């Protein structure tokens with residue numbers, strides 16, 4: 001009987017964390033289903049027999065149902081779901097168009113919940129499974145200029161805590177993976193989306209720090225996605241995986257900031273984010 005774990009990962013475009021997670025799971029002898037909105041964004045995996053590539057948009061019920069049925073038909077099971085797909089949203093909360101905030105929550109919050117609701121009946125029927133939700137350190141010390149994103153990731157942390165308890169009776173482990181600053185495409189995508197924002201009214205004079213927020217996680221000290229992925233996969237594949245796994249540049253700083261009195265945290269963040 002085939003015993004290799006079947007792992008489905010969302011948001012696996014080349015250059016991002018999902019892509020490296022797919023590679024690391026494959027190195028650990030898993031049967032990997034890397035998914036992305038477009039197959040061309042995973043073209044380097046195309047002829048590699050370790051991967052069963054699928055197009056999946058987390059915003060589409062139809063797309064999720066279609067992919068899950070393809071995977072169950074091919075492998076007969078899904079052992080691990082990694083909710084990795086996500087988008088940054090940069091801008092002052094008082095002026096960011098509501099549609100951009102909704103899109104952020106649709107992708108980062110309702111997308112993972114859509115996948116989870118689709119896969120849980122299958123995992124529960126086998127009394128086995130792991131669900132990995134990628135959160136963010138930015139939700140531990142939410143600063144200015146990325147309020148929609150931080151709030152969406154705080155929601156991810158919160159529903160992950162709930163699911164860990166609610167799914168335990170069904171043999172399903174639920175894991176929060178909380179990256180610090182990790183090298184990926186997130187900054188470039190954020191700045192591309194930012195260029196579609198309207199001109200700020202009250203916040204014109206903050207244009208420079210707001211724009212800089214898009215690339216905040218993409219500095220020279222950011223953790224390479226490959227290193228992040230290797231360590232994350234090692235943690236997830238443990239027989240008893242951790243409930244919370246946080247690594248990457250600034251992840252320790254974020255954990256400390258989380259516990260600081262608010263007046264100290266605000267003082268530090270205001271200096272850093274120039275507001």
Ligand SMILES: NC(=O)c1ccc[n+]([C@@H]2O[C@H](COP(=O)([O-])OP(=O)(O)OC[C@H]3O[C@@H](n4cnc5c(N)ncnc54)[C@H](OP(=O)(O)O)[C@@H]3O)[C@@H](O)[C@H]2O)c1
Pocket residue numbers: 010011012013015016017018036037038041056057058059083084085086087088107134135136137138178179180181182183184185186187189217218
């Ligand atoms: N990099 C960091 O420093 C950092 C820190 C904390 C948390 N994170 C989280 O880590 C995860 C991966 O991000 P990343 O840094 O690797 O950024 P990335 O390189 O921009 O990757 C994001 C992935 O999500 C995909 N995606 C976006 N909308 C989607 C949708 N509707 N359906 C399916 N896929 C969709 C993107 O696809 P396209 O290529 O088609 O756009 C891309 O594959 C995200 O949840 C992010 O919030 C990253």
